[in-house]
Amino acid sequence: MxxxxxxxxxxxxxxxxxxxxxxxxxxxxxxxxxxxxxxxxxxxxxxxxxxxPWISVVGLIGAFSGAGAALLMQMFTNYDYPLNVGGRPLYALSAFAVVMFELTILFSALAMLVATLWQNGLPRLNxxxxxxxxxxxxxxxxxxxxxxxxxxxxxxxxxxxxxxxxxxxxxxxxxx
Structure with missing residues (x-):
């Protein structure tokens, strides 16, 4: 054939x-x-x-995943190792904002990068x-x-x- x-x-x-x-x-x-x-x-x-292209949806999902991961990570850390400094609450969300912002951007960018490579079929060597x-x-x-x-x-x-x-x-x- x-x-x-x-x-x-x-x-x-x-x-x-x-x-x-x-x-x-x-x-x-x-x-x-x-x-x-x-x-x-x-x-x-x-x-x-x-x-x-559905890259924007992937970026949004990555952003929510990053924010959720940052929030859960910090809440778990504060629960396991509580520090009562100056009478602040155990879960001070305003203190978590910086790390949540950073991981939101990081996860969103990485998710879009991987999705772009996958959607374009890269790396295509030949x-x-x-x-x-x-x-x-x-x-x-x-x-x-x-x-x-x-x-x-x-x-x-x-x-x-x-x-x-x-x-x-x-x-x-x-x-x-």
């Missing part, structure tokens, strides 16, 4: 050409699409159906499209549309013909 391709990579000269090809691909029924551009292109994310001969131009002045091989409509010759008809300057097979 032949090894399935990672996808078919079409190279475009302009962002408008890439947007038009992505719209055509979506209209033709392709669902597994990815684009590589040297700068952000307005309107490309909805066509590719890139999910909304990505199949990096092996494409002209892909190095994606960071300079070329725009690439990749139809992934896992797409139900993917067909080696059919997808290559589709990308050529959509205006691709070159089409290249991307091995896995």
């Amino acid at each position: 032949a090894e399935r391709l990672y996808g078919m990579l079409g190279e475009f000269d302009s962002p408008e050409g890439l947007l038009a090809a992505a719209r055509q691909a979506r209209a033709a029924g392709y669902r597994e699409l990815d684009a590589f551009t040297p700068f952000p292109i307005d309107g490309l994310a909805p066509i590719l159906r890139i999910p909304r 990505y199949p499209v990096f092996a494409a001969s002209r892909f190095h131009l994606a960071s300079k002045d070329r725009f690439f549309l990749c139809v992934k091989g896992q797409d139900p409509m993917f067909d080696d010759q059919g997808t290559a013909a589709f990308l050529t008809d959509a205006g691709a300057a070159s089409v290249e097979r991307v091995p896995p």
